[in-house]
Amino acid sequence: METPEAAGQRFLAAVDPCSNHxxxxxxxxxxxDLASRLHEQVAVPNTGSRFMVDTSPMKILxxxxxxxxxxVIDTVSSVLERGWPAQQRLCLTVLRKLSSPKAHALVFKMICMESMLGSSRKLVSLLTCQVLRYMLGLLSQLDQ
Structure with a gap:
């Protein structure tokens, strides 16, 4: 950490709550033009509970x-513009294999993190791919 006030502390960073809906x-x-490609379950409002997170550490950092x-607009525009084929394939594969709206929400939120974090975008993109690969690994174990 480069911020002296952050020394020796651990932080959970979160944005305002958002839903897949x-x-x-x-x-x-x-x-x-993409509206017809969204799965119906992705557009259903969340029915689960929300939890609160203290965001004051973000001020310290x-x-x-x-x-x-x-x-969302920046992320979708960037994916359409750049293609990011490997990440797109991973996301689509995970979304096809998982029917759970919670899993869909997780994938969308990970993708949205990329544009929210700006300068850390490459790191988050790598983490997103790693998480998706891990999820695919778990799915393949369940299929056996």
Whole structure:
């Protein structure tokens, strides 16, 4: 950590709560050509409970996040522009194999983290791919 106030501490960073429904709505509103490709379960509002997270450590670390709408638009635009074929294939494979809306939400939130963190984007992209590969590994074990 480069911030002296952060020395010896561990931090859980979180953005305002967001749901897979909110993300799907933003995609539908801003990328109408992709709307038909969103799975119906992804667009269903979350029915689970929310938990609260103390965000004061983000102030100590000097971290600020983009608004959710900007992050989703930037992420989808970037994926469409750059392609990111390996990550796209991993995401699509995981989404096809998992029918759980919670799993879909996890994948979407990991992807959105990439644009929210700006300068750490490459690191988060690598972590996203690693998490998706791990999930695929678990799925292949269950299939056997």
């Amino acid at each position: 909110q993300i799907a709505k933003i995609i539908k509103e801003n990328f109408s 000097g971290i600020s996040f983009k608004p959710l709408k900007d992050s």
